[in-house]
Amino acid sequence: MNNYHQYDIIVVGAGGAGLMSALYASKKASTAVLSKLYPTRSHTGTAQGGVGAALGNIEEDHPEWHTFDTVKGSDYLGDQDAIEFMCSKAVPIVYELEHMGLPFSRTPDGTIAQRPFGGHTNNITGMPVPRACYSADRTGHMILQTLYQQCIKQNVRFYDEFQVLDVLIENGVTAGVVAIELATGELHVFHAKAVIFATGGHGRVWEITSNAYTYSGDGVAITLRRGIPAEDMEFFQFHPTGIYKMGILITEGVRGEGGVLINDEGERFMNTYAPTVKDLASRDIVSRAMYLEMRDGRGINGKRYMYLDMRPETVNKYAAEDGRKRPDGSPYIVTGEEMLSKLPDIVDFARTYLGVDPVTQPMPVQPTAHYAMGGIPTDMYGRVVIDAENTVLPGMYAAGEVGCVSAHGANRLGTNSLLDILVFGKYAGLDAVEYSHKTGFETLPAEPLEFTQQQLEELRSSKGDERASDIGEEMKSVMNDYVGVFRTEDGMSKAVEKVRQLKERFKQVQLGDTSRIFNTELISNWELGNLLDLAEVTAVSALARKESRGAHAREDFPKRDDENWMSHTLVWMRDGKVELDYKPVVITKFEPMERVY
Ligand SMILES: Cc1cc2nc3c(=O)[nH]c(=O)nc-3n(C[C@H](O)[C@H](O)[C@H](O)COP(=O)(O)OP(=O)(O)OC[C@H]3O[C@@H](n4cnc5c(N)ncnc54)[C@H](O)[C@@H]3O)c2cc1C
Numbered sequence: 001m002n003n004y005h006q007y008d009i010i011v012v013g014a015g016g017a018g019l020m021s022a023l024y025a026s027k028k029a030s031t032a033v034l035s036k037l038y039p040t041r042s043h044t045g046t047a048q049g050g051v052g053a054a055l056g057n058i059e060e061d062h063p064e065w066h067t068f069d070t071v072k073g074s075d076y077l078g079d080q081d082a083i084e085f086m087c088s089k090a091v092p093i094v095y096e097l098e099h100m101g102l103p104f105s106r107t108p109d110g111t112i113a114q115r116p117f118g119g120h121t122n123n124i125t126g127m128p129v130p131r132a133c134y135s136a137d138r139t140g141h142m143i144l145q146t147l148y149q150q151c152i153k154q155n156v157r158f159y160d161e162f163q164v165l166d167v168l169i170e171n172g173v174t175a176g177v178v179a180i181e182l183a184t185g186e187l188h189v190f191h192a193k194a195v196i197f198a199t200g201g202h203g204r205v206w207e208i209t210s211n212a213y214t215y216s217g218d219g220v221a222i223t224l225r226r227g228i229p230a231e232d233m234e235f236f237q238f239h240p241t242g243i244y245k246m247g248i249l250i251t252e253g254v255r256g257e258g259g260v261l262i263n264d265e266g267e268r269f270m271n272t273y274a275p276t277v278k279d280l281a282s283r284d285i286v287s288r289a290m291y292l293e294m295r296d297g298r299g300i301n302g303k304r305y306m307y308l309d310m311r312p313e314t315v316n317k318y319a320a321e322d323g324r325k326r327p328d329g330s331p332y333i334v335t336g337e338e339m340l341s342k343l344p345d346i347v348d349f350a351r352t353y354l355g356v357d358p359v360t361q362p363m364p365v366q367p368t369a370h371y372a373m374g375g376i377p378t379d380m381y382g383r384v385v386i387d388a389e390n391t392v393l394p395g396m397y398a399a400g401e402v403g404c405v406s407a408h409g410a411n412r413l414g415t416n417s418l419l420d421i422l423v424f425g426k427y428a429g430l431d432a433v434e435y436s437h438k439t440g441f442e443t444l445p446a447e448p449l450e451f452t453q454q455q456l457e458e459l460r461s462s463k464g465d466e467r468a469s470d471i472g473e474e475m476k477s478v479m480n481d482y483v484g485v486f487r488t489e490d491g492m493s494k495a496v497e498k499v500r501q502l503k504e505r506f507k508q509v510q511l512g513d514t515s516r517i518f519n520t521e522l523i524s525n526w527e528l529g530n531l532l533d534l535a536e537v538t539a540v541s542a543l544a545r546k547e548s549r550g551a552h553a554r555e556d557f558p559k560r561d562d563e564n565w566m567s568h569t570l571v572w573m574r575d576g577k578v579e580l581d582y583k584p585v586v587i588t589k590f591e592p593m594e595r596v597y
Contacts, residue, residue, distance in 0.1 A: 003181075003188040007032045007157070008436040009429075010177055010192040012164045012219070014039030016140070016418065017400025018198035019147035020425030021382070021432070025196070026156045028433045033156060034179050034190065036163035036214065039148050043200050043212045044421065047140025048345060049117060049253035050132030051422070052415035053090035057111045058130040058327050063087045065123040066131060070416060071590045073119040073282045074409025075550035075560065077232070077568070079586035082380050082405040086416075089423045094133050097422070102146040104135050105342070107327075115256040115342075117414040119282035119597070126597075128280045130256075132415045137251055137345045143418060162188065163523060166452045167195060167222055167396070168445055174395030175442040178452045182523065185516035189448045193439055194432040196397040197223070197376060197384075198425065203236075205535045206369035206484070207476035210242050210249035219402035221530030223376050224537065225451075228386055228393065229570040229581075231404040232374035233534070234542035235551045237412055238485050240286040242368025243353050244305040250346055250365055252414045254358075255279045257342055258319050258334060259310035261290065262362060263298040268318060274597035278322070281597040284411040284551045287367040291485050300364060307362035310343070312336050314362075336360075367485055371412055373551065374541075375404040377570065382428025388570060388583035395435060395442070399428040406568060409585075410550020459525050464508025468525050471502050471509065475535050483539050488555050492543040499535045506532055537571045540578045545569065562592050 009025045011018045014035035025031040035042070054061040066087040071078055098104060098112065105113040116128035135142040151158075159179070166178040168189075176191040202217025203209040220230050240261070241250040255261075260279050263269045273289040274281035281289075294304050309315075316333050324332040336359040340347055350358045376398040377385050384396040400421040407420055478498045482491035506529060513521040547561035548554050567582040 003186055004191065005032070005188060006191045006441070008192065009194045009196065009432050010034060010190045011196045011198060012177060013042070013198035013200060013400070013402070014158065015042035015198060015200055015400060016044040016143050016147060016421035017425035018196070019144070019151055020422055021196050021198060021399055021429030022156050023147060023150055023154065024426050024429030025432050026151070026154055029436045031156060032159060032190070033151070034159045034162040034164055034177070036161065036182070038160050039158065040144055042144060043215060044140045045144040046212065047143070047418055048137040048249065048251035049256065050115065050134035050139050050415045051094060051143070051418035052117065052120065052131050052413065053094040053133055053419065054087070054131055055091055055094065055112060055114060055133065057107055058114050060122070061129050061131055063091060065121070065129070066090060068123055068590060069120050070407065070413055072595055073411055073413040075411055075595060076409065076562070076566070076590070076592040077406065077549060077585055078409030079406050080588040080590060081586050082407045084588065085380050086407045086419060086423050090419050093422045093426070097143065097146060100146050100150055102135065102142050104133055115253060116280055117256050118252050118280045118286065119413040120415070121277065126276045128277050132253065132256060134253065136341070137253055137343045140418060164218065164222065165455065165526070167226055168448055169226055169393070170442050170445050172394070173442040174393065175444050176448070178449055180523070183518055185519055187449050187452060189444065191441060191444055193436040193441055194395045194397060196382065196399060196428050196432055197402050198398070198400045199402045201372040201401040202531065202534050203369045203372070205476065205479050205531050205538065207480040208242060208245070208247040208366065209369040210239055210247050211369065216527035217530045217534040218527065219398065220375055221533045224533060224573045227572070227574070228384060229377060229572045230374060230537055231377040231568050231570055232406060233538045233571055234545055234569060235373035235410045236369060236538065237283055237371040237373060237551050238287040238367040239283055239370035240290055240367050241308050241365040243349070244364035244366050246353060247368040248349060248353055249368065249370070250308060250349070250363060251343070254308060254310050254343060254346060257310065257339065258315035258324070258332065259308055260314060260318050261286070262307040262309050263293045264300050264302070265298060269293050269298070277597045282411055282413060284553070285597060287485050288553055290367055305364045305366045308365045309362040310339055310358050311360060311362065312339060371417060372401055373404070373406070373408045373410065373412055375402045378403045378405055380405060380427065381431035382424055383431060388581050390583070395439070397428045397432055399424045410552060455526065456522065459522055460511055460514060462508060462510055464510055466505050466508040466510070468509045468528050471506055472528050472531070475499060475502050475532060479535050479539070483542055486553050486555055487542060489543070492539055495539040496536065496543060499532060499539055503532050503536065533573065537573065537578055541569045541571050541580065544580055566592065
């Protein structure tokens, strides 16, 4: 068969997690990477602010502090063994990337520069600590380019613009994937001992999002269809500072460099909500504070946005008020040139998309759907686990934003995702190698293409009069309104019902383009189907959780409820029905406490 390929390990996705796992897998096993995008167009390349590691280059810092901050930031839902693992590997992995040639920004004495980010603190004083290692505001771009170069150097085999549509599981063991070659429309079977999903997130479920158009949740949707659960889908992070109406991200690094959020009365309102760390509280807290300000009529001009102000005079005023110092003990005073050199892309974005020059004018921002804490359940080695007892599905791995380890629990700290993709990408690659050495190839199912062909045929043959774009817009708007920053029983019930109606209407979407070759309409409809499935499991998981924790804030259950809800949600889609179960959170050192910032 022409379109049959065999590799020990197939990596699906060429972002940071995929490339890191491919780099390690390919050292000791035949490995191929399949990516629907050209690798360097992956969303990792848009990450701006930095990667977290307690190097202590600017101020005292320790991996143990990083661990505690992450546990606290997760609102105690993160699995503490996984968090400790991630934070302890952070320092060596950043140096590893430095040695690969990643051009980090530097301190005057030549070490890797670091800046403060939300929720990262000195555990003794409670004040923000500079822990984000950065390359201006292009950190993800540099990570992606560096890892891609390393993979090329190592002759990793890439199948670019191959979109995976199905995972093959036979006799309870992973056997490979089915992919469509976008240029020809042909289906290919990739027979493998191990498959690593590193397909990124699904922020396109929401209307206002920082996520790329390609963030359609393919990985989670594919595995749900094959009976694998998804974990903690109700926890989706809204980043406080997206460009008003567009959602394009303005990095938290702006606040790390001293920028502040301002309401219509010209007040720096985060003083009230987080008296110690203020604008550098964790993202869930800042996004909620913005909503509350807007609800009380203090949005700018009464509208649903706030100002993010990084003008040097504002930064210097509040830095003096906070007593912020430079590492040499002198007062923290910045100039416009300095802001420009540390945040060049942000200045560019604001000028291009807003017509605002952030060195002289404040930027209008609003919370934007940003990051999936939930995803395919895995252990620390990226192995996919399929029930509340953590039973491993042999040969199946997930790493990066598509996975749920869970290192981020109910809320991720800024800079911890770039860290997550590096650490868990690497260890998934290493474990997959070990597994592939111990095992043979599982036989392929008799008709490996059948399920994929059936899905595509349904999309091609529908004769209804619905438009995919209408359905997509209605889904995004209902999810933004009812499964967004604040949630209620009533709203979420409406969302579940509406998304189910949309799924029915989706069956009536007629395809305009019926050609076989480079049919982007067919693929984008398939992706919309994924988003609808993810919207449904998200809304159902959220409706069931009767408490507020991290990114899941319910007006009808405003308190965290550790007695009843210290557990991860598992959600299945079986015969079109959604089922839920729960599994305990791993607690090692830190008993749940109230979060005060
Ligand atoms: C604007 C923005 C800024 C951010 N800034 C930061 C930051 O400063 N610090 C931080 O820690 N985090 C940041 N994040 C989060 C972080 O960048 C992402 O969570 C992380 O990079 C995701 O990496 P990944 O490897 O999991 O996925 P991605 O980099 O998105 O890669 C996914 C890959 O999967 C492929 N793929 C998807 N579906 C399929 C399919 N069906 N078949 C084949 N291939 C497929 C894609 O082609 C792509 O190669 C930011 C996120 C955004 C959106």
